[in-house]
């Protein structure tokens with residue numbers, strides 16, 4: 001039987017290494033014990049007609065499994081989680097909570113973090129002009145992290161006292177703050193992130209994303 005195929009970049013600049021969203025899909029597949037193949041693409045291939053048929057916005061990742069093709073990392077992780085109790089409890093209440101927190105990670109916590117990263121990637125003169133808006137965005141991110149910390153309290157995971165796809169997505173969202181001190185200065189959130197990242201499935205997924213970057217680094221990178 002053929003293995004599912006996940007698209008990933010052959011190489012990205014260091015600021016994005018370890019953050020590209022195929023990591024979520026690789027991690028979910030590792031947790032579920034599903035072997036997969038890679039469809040490695042170059043930064044220019046993503047706008048090819050062939051790739052745009054798979055991913056209309058030309059982004060990574062895509063997921064191909066037999067006749068089926070998907071895009072959107074959250075949808076793909078949910079699809080995998082629906083087939084594996086390693087990612088979602090069997091009980092309907094646990095399933096509902098897992099899905100709720102998966103969407104919370106992507107729809108409530110990630111958007112201000114994405115905005116912050118976009119601002120921080122702008123050239124210096126744009127950043128200079130955007131200082132006030134950046135402060136407002138940081139405040140929004142901080143607010144989300146505060147509420148996340150309050151919800152977690154003494155819990156080790158978001159749902160049902162166990163690791164689920166909700167923790168998987170939330171961890172990848174928190175990782176995107178690695179160039180700031182926003183997570184590092186919140187001990188309970190930092191401990192939560194590190195706990196999830198210590199999972200062997202995460203370590204395998206991260207190593208798998210990083211391997212092509214080392215092999216395909218341009219001469220001056």
Ligand SMILES: N[C@@H](CCC(=O)N[C@@H](CS)C(=O)NCC(=O)O)C(=O)O
Nearest residue numbers: 019020021058059060061072073074
């Ligand atoms: N919502 C999409 C976002 C995908 C996304 O932003 N992918 C990035 C890499 S992490 C990308 O391909 N960026 C290039 C671009 O947007 O042109 C998902 O979760 O799959």
